[in-house]
Amino acid sequence: MSDRPKNPFLKVKSGPSPTRTGVSNAVTEGLASPLSAMSKAADLMPMDSEQLRGFLHFRLASAQAARSRASWIGGRLYNKFSGETPDYVPLSGTQLRQTLLAMRVETPAFVVARGEYELRIDYAEKALAALNEDKKRA
Helix, strand or coil, X not given: CCCCCCCCCEEEEECCCHHHHHHHHHHHCCCCCHHHXXXXXXXXCCCCXXXXXXXXXXXXXXXXXXXXXXXXXHHHHHHHHHCCCCCEEEEEXXXXXXXXXXXXXXXXXXXXXXXXXXXXXXXXXXXXXXXXXXXXXX
């Protein structure tokens, strides 16, 4: 049997859609929290390679903590309610594009900047290793 992981390397949590945006605007009367808007705007801004390294390092450390917690019921509950998983790191579309670019992997056409995705841990580790290698060469 193969040692290849059985989970997909990428999960789509959400992506922009006209229906979702229309319903959201109807419910909130077109108003969004300024902090939420700033958070979404920050996710759309590209990072330089040093920022991306720090970001991926933080996300991987969070996933490792989730993996450690997953060994007992209270930790699994914490992971479920906090949205952390031991197998994937959450990324915006912009962050995902940059991460895949660091590995020299072409971004799938369905990935959009405002989307929310989860990248499997081993791919995030490969991207971080590639960024570290690029830093050594520079």
